[in-house]
Amino acid sequence: MTRLSITHRTRYRFHNPVDLAPHRMMLRPRETPDLRLLSYKLDVRPAAVIDWSHDVAGNVVALASFQSKAQELEILSQSRVDLRAPAWPVFPISASAASYPFIYSHDESADLGALILPQYEDHGQRLRGWVGSIVATRPTDTLALLRDVSNAATTQIAYQGRETEGTQGPLETLDRGWGTCRDFAVLFAEAVRTLGFGARLVSGYLFDPFENRVGTTEAGATHAWVEVFVPGAGWIPFDPTNRSFGSANLVSVAVARNIHQISPVSGSFRGTNSDFRDLDVSVDVRADDNHQNADVSEGN
Secondary structure, three states, X not given: OEEEEEEEEEEEEEEEEEEEOOEEEOOOOOOEOOEEEEEEEEEEEOOEEEEEEEOOOOOEEEEEEEOOOEEEEXXXXXXXXXXXXXXXXXXXXXXXXXXXXXXXXXXXHHHHHHHHOOOOOOOOOHHHHHHHOOOOOOOEEHHHHHHHHHHHHHHHOEEOOOOOOOOOOHHHHHHHOXXXXXXXXXXXXXXXXXXXXXXXXXXXXXXXXXXXXXXXXXXXXXXXXXXXXXXXXXXXXXXXXXXXXXXXXXXXXXXXXXXXXXXXXXXXXXXXXXXXXXXXXXXXXXXXXXXXXXXXXXXX
């Protein structure tokens, strides 16, 4: 078990005081069998009214509404978690799903719904051809196939950081031959959906104490990966950026059908483009040796 302390700071600055529209924040870690949330605190300045809710996927959403103009907006999220995921996980996949192809039950198919359907157009069947070439035989081992698809993305696509917003479509990533972690995640999710798997995008944090993983810095980083639903095992995490599976180094915050639905902070202001000065985001994910008891709290 690893105890982590996570600090995520987002700061917007403006040349002139502006009216801030409501800001939507998805920053609180999700509790799972592999992750226990020990404490959580959210501070927003200037002062705001914070409304808490759950979205359709069960993610915790905080909505901040502001009463006055401001020249700076700072959002500080602090959490402490116990990460219990094993380094070498064993997934209890049902016998009926151990080999691909398999058929989801009626209830599973109904509940997975759009998570099975590709979200990007592929009129030329290029993505289907790319992922189809990875399926060596039918039937084949389900978990091995999913790992092969994840590894193929890493083998053929180079990681390259990108500061601009937005995510490349899967065909764009294949054409360019490079992408960020969110581009890798979208490519993998769309590829396995093409094969008939239910998949969802995940945003959260990557813990990298040995600094040997892609897409991180010394202090840690926000990250994106994918969970695939396999009967018996449930949602299995795959990090195609790092050719890994399981959640030993991952802290999940939000899950969704589409990558744009899990942005950590989203919002706007009323003003002109010239009013905006800069945006600074810092993330610190580190082992916490202070094992004092703490309660989960939500503040502003």
